[in-house]
Amino acid sequence: MSESSLTEQDSRASQEECLRVAVLGGGSFGTALASIAADNGGEVRQWLRDAELAAEINREHRNSRYLPDYAINPAVQASDDLSVVLDGAELVFVAIPSKAFRAVVRQARPWLGADQILVSTTKGIQEEGFKLMSQILEEETGFPHIGVLSGPNLASEIAQKQLTATVVASDDALTRTRVQTALGCDYFRVYASNDRYGVELGGALKNIYAIAAGMAAALGMGENTRSMLMTRALAEMSRFAVALGANPLTFIGLAGVGDLIVTCSSNLSRNYRVGHALGEGKTLDEAVEALGQVAEGVNTVSLVCHKARQDGIYMPLAEGLYQVLFKGVPARQMAQLLMLNEQSSDVEFTLPRELVQQARQEEGKT
Ligand SMILES: NC(=O)C1=CN([C@@H]2O[C@H](COP(=O)(O)OP(=O)(O)OC[C@H]3O[C@@H](n4cnc5c(N)ncnc54)[C@H](O)[C@@H]3O)[C@@H](O)[C@H]2O)C=CC1
Ligand SMILES: O=C(CO)COP(=O)(O)O
The missing domain is CATH 3.40.50.720 (NAD(P)-binding Rossmann-like Domain)
Structure with missing residues (x-):
């Protein structure tokens, strides 16, 4: 029919x-x-x-x-x-x-x-x-x-x-x-x-970055930082989705960038609130307890990092958040480390990351 x-x-x-x-x-x-x-x-x-x-x-x-x-x-x-x-x-x-x-x-x-x-x-x-x-x-x-x-x-x-x-x-x-x-x-x-898989993956993945955005806000980081975080989050989410077989174009829709924007911007998001509490110095247990509702991103960040390591998918933001949440690395220190990471491709669908890395290696700048 x-x-x-x-x-x-x-x-x-x-x-x-x-x-x-x-x-x-x-x-x-x-x-x-x-x-x-x-x-x-x-x-x-x-x-x-x-x-x-x-x-x-x-x-x-x-x-x-x-x-x-x-x-x-x-x-x-x-x-x-x-x-x-x-x-x-x-x-x-x-x-x-x-x-x-x-x-x-x-x-x-x-x-x-x-x-x-x-x-x-x-x-x-x-x-x-x-x-x-x-x-x-x-x-x-x-x-x-x-x-x-x-x-x-x-x-x-x-x-x-x-x-x-x-x-x-x-x-x-x-x-x-x-x-x-x-x-x-x-x-x-x-x-x-x-694209059921892509839409569903978008909803789950954005919770990771909402925690990071809440944390950045609590640390007094500005709008440039939030914009960088959200845009690089989108690059990371679509890289992960492509590796798992979803359609990356789904991420330009409501269930991708749309949901990322709202949860990374609003104190009404539970994931954002958990991140904010962490940025204010609370422990993860205290932050989750104070929320009293589900913040799916806390569990999702471990599962996604584990999967990314297993499948060799480059996810620096998710990995950085994992280190803050579960390994006691201070959030501000992690943000500084991330700033020293490789300077890669903006949009990997137009300029593959490998080409940028290769050119930098040829220049002697790894
Ligand atoms: N709240 C929101 O703004 C949105 C939430 N979601 C998603 O919807 C899902 C559910 O979220 P909310 O309704 O917001 O959650 P919530 O935290 O407000 O409530 C969860 C509900 O599930 C029930 N529940 C928990 N464990 C249960 C069990 N073992 N057996 C039966 N019921 C159980 C709780 O009693 C409660 O009624 C979440 O995964 C969330 O990602 C999606 C879009 C928006
Ligand atoms: O998914 C949501 C909004 O689209 C709700 O986000 P939280 O689970 O972080 O509250």
């Missing part, structure tokens, strides 16, 4: 009946997504493991633990019972931190079916096998309609209905159009991509 006829079919379906949407996860992003889908006319159920918080959402239409100032659409029905939430759901969003993602999908598996659309919103990586979350969805279910939602989407801004855009990525056209139908509204736009 062609993509245009799928779109027509989907919009016909949306006019005739509302989409039944399930959201697994009671954190800030899961809550914001459930409310958008309900604002958009969906029949929405949200699963939380915490029965009291589920009762509060149903009673007061508030999630006091994760988004206290947000008026949740009263049509969202919350429950701690997966069978109730998944019963009849056509579209399932999984918004569970990466450490618990597989366990929750396994718990949900008895109530999932091959005709459902399963979409991960989680920007993290599983250590065993360096798996991204949509790969876990695929492995655990073997179902055909799998996708990823990722982009510059600070949950607390979505809660204020700030104008926002995101990306749905899947090689399955039905998954893309259904997610656009379920979430696209006057304050939330959903762009489509068929």
